[in-house]
Amino acid sequence: MALSHTIKLMELSDAKIAQLTSDSGASPAYSASVDLPGITKITLSPKADMKKLYGDSALLDVYQKTTEVELDIECSLLSLDALKVMMGGTVTDAGTTPxxxxxxxxxxxxxxxxxxxxxxxxxxxxxxxxxxxxxxYKCKVTDPPQIDLNDASGNYGTVKFKAIALPATSNGKWFDLVLNETKTAIS
Known part of the structure; x- marks a missing residue:
């Protein structure tokens, strides 16, 4: 029996990001993956360019082509290593215990x-x-991370950011949705 083509979207339990190091050849290449800890939401919103053809007092045709995919991401934890991957910058460790x-x-x-x-x-x-x-496969931050810090009388803070996905030059893909019959960890 073939795997179902209808899926439920529940229990987002892991997310990772990796810096794009090369986008040529057969497939893109990336640095080692970094965890996006405390992931709570990933929203994909494909956007399209649409043109309408009118003539003879009627709509004759509609042309539509996907131009980008907007992303809205939210995490409940802040990773300095993830900030480095998505924003640039450096992470420096110093000193000895304590x-x-x-x-x-x-x-x-x-x-x-x-x-x-x-x-x-x-x-x-x-x-x-x-x-x-x-x-x-190829994302870039469009709205830098918004980091909410709350005092003890409020709720936990969150990290929210927006990004845009472009098609990777090497494989032409914006995104894949992959269903696995057997649970498979992110590589």
Missing amino acids: SQTTTYSLQATNSTPPYFKLEGQWTYAGDGIGDGHVVL
Whole structure:
């Protein structure tokens, strides 16, 4: 029996990003994946350019072509390593116990956001489906991360950012939605 083509979108349980290092040849190449911890939401919104052809006092044709995919991502935890992948910048560890520090720095000389791959996994996709994955091959931040910090009387803070997906030059793909019969971890 073939795997179902209808899926449920529940239990987003993992997401990783990796910096795009090459977009030529048969497929894109990436750095090692970095966890987006506490992922709570990935929203994909394909956008299209549409043209209408009128003539003889009537609509004769409609042309539509996907031009981009907008992304809205939300996490409940902040990863300095993920900030580096999506925004540029550096992460520096210093000191020894009990005086260690970790510093994320964004400076004018390293503040150009690189392209990155985003992959998310949801583990409740339906009967007979182990999990589902969304893979976006070439993304860039369009609205830098908004980091909400709250005091003890409020709720936990969140990290929200927007990105855009373009088709990768090497494979022409904006994204894949992959269903696995057996649950498969993000590589």
